[in-house]
Amino acid sequence: MAKKILLIDDEPDVRQVLQLTLELEHQWQVDTAASGQEGIQKAQTNPPDVILLDIMMPGLDGVATLNQLQTLPETDNIPVIFLTAKLETEQKRYTETGAVAVLSKLIDPLTFGENVIALMGW
Amino acid sequence: MRLLLVEDDEVQAHTIKQALIAQGYVVDGAADGEEGWDFIEAFTYDLMLLDVSLPKLDGITLCRRVRDRGDNVPILLLTARSSSTDKVAGLDAGADDYVVKPCTGRELFARIRALLRRRNASSAPLLTWDKVTLDPSSRELFYDGQPIALSPKEYNLLELFLRNPRRVLTHSAILEHLWSFEDPPSEGTVRAHIKRLRHKLKKAGVTEMIETIYGVGYRLKEAKPPSPPEIPASPPQDTTKANLQAIWEKFRPQILGRLQPLRDAIAASERHSLSHDLAATAANTAHKLAGSLGIFGLKTGYSLAQTLEEELKSAIAATPENHFVTLTPDSQQHCQTLIAFVEQAEYSSISTPHKVRESPTAAPLTRAPSHLLIVDDDCTLLQNFKTAALNWNFTVAVASSISTAQNAIAQQLPDLVLLDIVFPDDPLAGLNLLADLKSRYPHLPIVIFSAYDRLRDRVAACSLSSHPHLQGGDAFLSKLISLPEVMTTIAEMLKPIPPHRAKILVVDDDLSSLDYIEQLLNSWELTPIVVSDPRLFWENLETHAPDLLILDYKMPYYDGLQLCRIVRNDPTWQSLPIVFITAETQPTLIQTLYQNGADDYIAKPFREAELATRIFNRLERVKLLRDLADTDVLTGLANRRRGSRDINRYLRLCQRHQQLFSLIMLDVNDFKPINDRYGHGVGDRVLRQLGTILQQQFRQEDITARWGGDEFVIGLYATQKKDATQRAQQLLDCIKTTPIPIAGQVQLQLVLSMGVATYPEDGADLPSLYAVADTALYHAKATKV
Numbered sequence: 001m002a003k004k005i006l007l008i009d010d011e012p013d014v015r016q017v018l019q020l021t022l023e024l025e026h027q028w029q030v031d032t033a034a035s036g037q038e039g040i041q042k043a044q045t046n047p048p049d050v051i052l053l054d055i056m057m058p059g060l061d062g063v064a065t066l067n068q069l070q071t072l073p074e075t076d077n078i079p080v081i082f083l084t085a086k087l088e089t090e091q092k093r094y095t096e097t098g099a100v101a102v103l104s105k106l107i108d109p110l111t112f113g114e115n116v117i118a119l120m121g122w
Numbered sequence: 123m124r125l126l127l128v129e130d131d132e133v134q135a136h137t138i139k140q141a142l143i144a145q146g147y148v149v150d151g152a153a154d155g156e157e158g159w160d161f162i163e164a165f166t167y168d169l170m171l172l173d174v175s176l177p178k179l180d181g182i183t184l185c186r187r188v189r190d191r192g193d194n195v196p197i198l199l200l201t202a203r204s205s206s207t208d209k210v211a212g213l214d215a216g217a218d219d220y221v222v223k224p225c226t227g228r229e230l231f232a233r234i235r236a237l238l239r240r241r242n243a244s245s246a247p248l249l250t251w252d253k254v255t256l257d258p259s260s261r262e263l264f265y266d267g268q269p270i271a272l273s274p275k276e277y278n279l280l281e282l283f284l285r286n287p288r289r290v291l292t293h294s295a296i297l298e299h300l301w302s303f304e305d306p307p308s309e310g311t312v313r314a315h316i317k318r319l320r321h322k323l324k325k326a327g328v329t330e331m332i333e334t335i336y337g338v339g340y341r342l343k344e345a346k347p348p349s350p351p352e353i354p355a356s357p358p359q360d361t362t363k364a365n366l367q368a369i370w371e372k373f374r375p376q377i378l379g380r381l382q383p384l385r386d387a388i389a390a391s392e393r394h395s396l397s398h399d400l401a402a403t404a405a406n407t408a409h410k411l412a413g414s415l416g417i418f419g420l421k422t423g424y425s426l427a428q429t430l431e432e433e434l435k436s437a438i439a440a441t442p443e444n445h446f447v448t449l450t451p452d453s454q455q456h457c458q459t460l461i462a463f464v465e466q467a468e469y470s471s472i473s474t475p476h477k478v479r480e481s482p483t484a485a486p487l488t489r490a491p492s493h494l495l496i497v498d499d500d501c502t503l504l505q506n507f508k509t510a511a512l513n514w515n516f517t518v519a520v521a522s523s524i525s526t527a528q529n530a531i532a533q534q535l536p537d538l539v540l541l542d543i544v545f546p547d548d549p550l551a552g553l554n555l556l557a558d559l560k561s562r563y564p565h566l567p568i569v570i571f572s573a574y575d576r577l578r579d580r581v582a583a584c585s586l587s588s589h590p591h592l593q594g595g596d597a598f599l600s601k602l603i604s605l606p607e608v609m610t611t612i613a614e615m616l617k618p619i620p621p622h623r624a625k626i627l628v629v630d631d632d633l634s635s636l637d638y639i640e641q642l643l644n645s646w647e648l649t650p651i652v653v654s655d656p657r658l659f660w661e662n663l664e665t666h667a668p669d670l671l672i673l674d675y676k677m678p679y680y681d682g683l684q685l686c687r688i689v690r691n692d693p694t695w696q697s698l699p700i701v702f703i704t705a706e707t708q709p710t711l712i713q714t715l716y717q718n719g720a721d722d723y724i725a726k727p728f729r730e731a732e733l734a735t736r737i738f739n740r741l742e743r744v745k746l747l748r749d750l751a752d753t754d755v756l757t758g759l760a761n762r763r764r765g766s767r768d769i770n771r772y773l774r775l776c777q778r779h780q781q782l783f784s785l786i787m788l789d790v791n792d793f794k795p796i797n798d799r800y801g802h803g804v805g806d807r808v809l810r811q812l813g814t815i816l817q818q819q820f821r822q823e824d825i826t827a828r829w830g831g832d833e834f835v836i837g838l839y840a841t842q843k844k845d846a847t848q849r850a851q852q853l854l855d856c857i858k859t860t861p862i863p864i865a866g867q868v869q870l871q872l873v874l875s876m877g878v879a880t881y882p883e884d885g886a887d888l889p890s891l892y893a894v895a896d897t898a899l900y901h902a903k904a905t906k907v
Contacts, residue, residue, distance in 0.1 A: 011410060012373070020362065020365050086409075086428070106425075107416060
């Protein structure tokens with residue numbers, strides 16, 4: 001079974017790049033959401049294997065989204081990986097929120113999926 | 123050669139036919155227009171002779187029909203009348219030439235030969251993909267030697283892909299190329315055509331030639347290497363890379379748009395009026411930029427944007443609510459650098475991740491950096507230039523006053539001067555410096571840089587015939603254009619001139635008409651430069667130096683007549699051919715056009731054939747077609763005459779700029795036995811294939827010429843011997859891994875020999891370099907055996 005990924009990010013270019021590279025390089029099913037709200041809905045109706053979640057978004061930001069996901073019975077077990085363009089020193093703050101990891105947005109698009117594989121132990 | 127003769131007079135038809143047969147042509151005869159049309163539809167001809175007055179369907183209508191179906195076969199009209207209306211109507215209908223009857227056999231043969239020659243000269247080399255061969259001159263498609271029948275649209279579609287092998291073609295790009303503005307179809311139509319084309323190809327045995335690029339468009343797949351067992355299938359990453367590249371292109375405008383808040387913030391900070399809100403917007407923008415650059419692996423930009431975001435945030439935090447935020451000089455610098463970085467950033471699927479291709483279209487690394495002198499009193503601008511120039515492999519000297527500029531030039535003569543002609547304290551200083559430089563260094567390229575609207579100046583200068591020195595500048599750039607554009611222009615000017623393909627500048631405010639003309643010009647292998655705003659005319663004229671100008675008569679701001687007049691008043695451009703397009707055709711207007719220097723005009727709405735006739739006639743008159751015909755017909759490379767001319771030009775440039783020049787000479791080992799054993803057809807194919815490989819392996823600005831027989835010559839500007847040898851070796855390696863298929867399963871493995879000679883160490887002119895390269899080649903051959 002192909003892995004299911006839900007990517008929540010308000011930036012369309014980030015969504016397209018990651019969706020494309022994960023679909024083509026790993027044949028995963030990648031669904032995307034442009035806001036925390038939309039992401040929570042999609043996670044409820046079609047629970048993914050992992051959620052990639054942008055921290056800084058307008059409206060419901062990454063941390064608030066994660067908090068909500070953790071309160072909902074359909075989604076509280078889905079692992080979440082934070083994505084951020086913040087400095088590394090800043091990133092540490094987010095590891096205590098219950099996310100699996102915080103990944104920097106400085107990526108090599110071609111090998112990004114391997115980070116996810118390593119983190120998830122797939 | 124197969125000719126069609128449509129002539130209703132039996133006696134004349136018989137005489138002409140016999141004479142042509144005696145000359146060795148194969149001739150089909152038809153006695154009226156309709157019969158002629160049946161022949162035209164059924165067979166392919168190399169040339170058609172059409173009588174003008176024919177029963178049922180006259181020659182001019184017939185000619186028009188032929189052109190309407192996109193057929194470029196040479197057409198010679200035969201007319202009994204010497205009235206010029208007939209001739210004009212015939213030429214306008216797309217005929218190439220006409221002969222007045224009765225004519226001598228000798229005149230007729232001469233005209234036929236001339237037309238056939240012209241056709242050969244302009245016919246493009248074959249396009250190939252795997253075992254698929256497309257012949258643009260006959261519009262035929264073959265797979266493994268078997269013809270595949272395609273509709274004209276399908277054919278055009280496939281040709282478009284083959285001509286743009288590595289490009290992702292979006293729906294709109296395809297629409298633009300293949301449909302006229304009169305019948306714009308929907309995206310669904312493109313999809314339907316692609317589907318039918320794929321279906322036909324598949325039926326013929328060609329699979330997976332065109333791939334769909336997710337959400338963007340289509341692309342020609344990379345052809346499978348001819349020897350499949352050794353080379354593994356292309357990794358999936360290639361597709362991903364291509365897709366990523368397409369996404370980058372798609373989002374680039376948006377990413378560039380994000381720079382504005384940053385520019386605003388710097389400007390506001392300099393005025394000490396940076397509000398909290400604007401600073402916060404800039405910080406947010408920096409954050410988004412970090413994200414966008416990061417996911418493409420652009421590390422430098424990512425770090426810069428991150429740093430800037432933090433700096434902006436701490437500046438905001440350190441400023442009380444109702445005070446203005448101040449950016450430190452460091453932050454301002456970071457901001458400037460980030461802007462410069464983003465403006466030039468490229469996601470390249472070839473580059474290794476985490477690296478920006480540092481010089482987008484800059485000179486190759488083998489070339490010594492070009493030295494620029496920038497004369498301007500605007501310090502911010504100078505700083506920006508310094509930063510940007512690094513990425514373009516330019517070294518830069520700056521001068522903020524005329525006297526420092528003169529000192530700088532005395533110390534080191536630059537390759538190019540960028541000059542702001544307006545110095546506030548002395549309005550004439552810039553012009554005087556320009557005049558001085560022009561008289562002392564006539565070959566030094568000078569780009570004039572000004573905040574003033576050039577065309578208005580030009581028009582004013584022209585009508586007042588004021589300052590003559592302005593004509594000394596080699597290009598004129600407005601300060602309003604972006605830094606990368608300036609850099610691109612400079613790089614273009616410093617680049618040796620690539621082989622010629624006629625450039626046509628079209629100025630028309632009607633966008634649909636502009637699109638249509640652009641499409642036509644592209645399809646005739648001309649390079650269109652289209653301008654819809656006449657105010658941008660002069661910049662484009664000077665930047666692109668077109669070979670012909672098409673002007674719309676009626677336009678806002680400046681009409682065609684005014685533009686025509688200023689062109690005619692400028693010594694550099696006064697002989698540029700100008701063709702007008704006009705909806706009005708009153709004799710008085712036409713007369714005015716001619717009086718003001720127009721060479722020709724064409725009435726709107728016009729037909730494709732008409733425009734082609736006008737343009738090519740005009741180009742021919744300025745002897746351009748002779749340049750275009752300097753192509754080796756077999757290989758599509760330059761022929762010897764053109765090759766030597768280009769090499770001599772490069773040698774002159776090298777002398778002037780103290781550059782090196784390398785000449786590579788190549789030939790095929792044991793070529794004669796190939797001809798003897800397999801016939802000249804196979805020999806020709808080998809040479810053609812070699813021509814294709816040479817074109818792929820070398821850049822456009824490199825000279826690639828067939829010197830004769832199986833001997834090829836390559837000229838590399840600013841290249842030392844070591845690098846030239848290396849590039850030649852790469853070519854040899856490429857030939858080694860690319861066996862050339864001949865009949866059936868038989869493949870030929872070519873071995874090439876090469877010799878290299880370099881200016882100035884081996885000689886100062888072409889003959890001596892050639893001799894040295896020839897000796898080296900001879901030695902290479904001798905030692906190999």
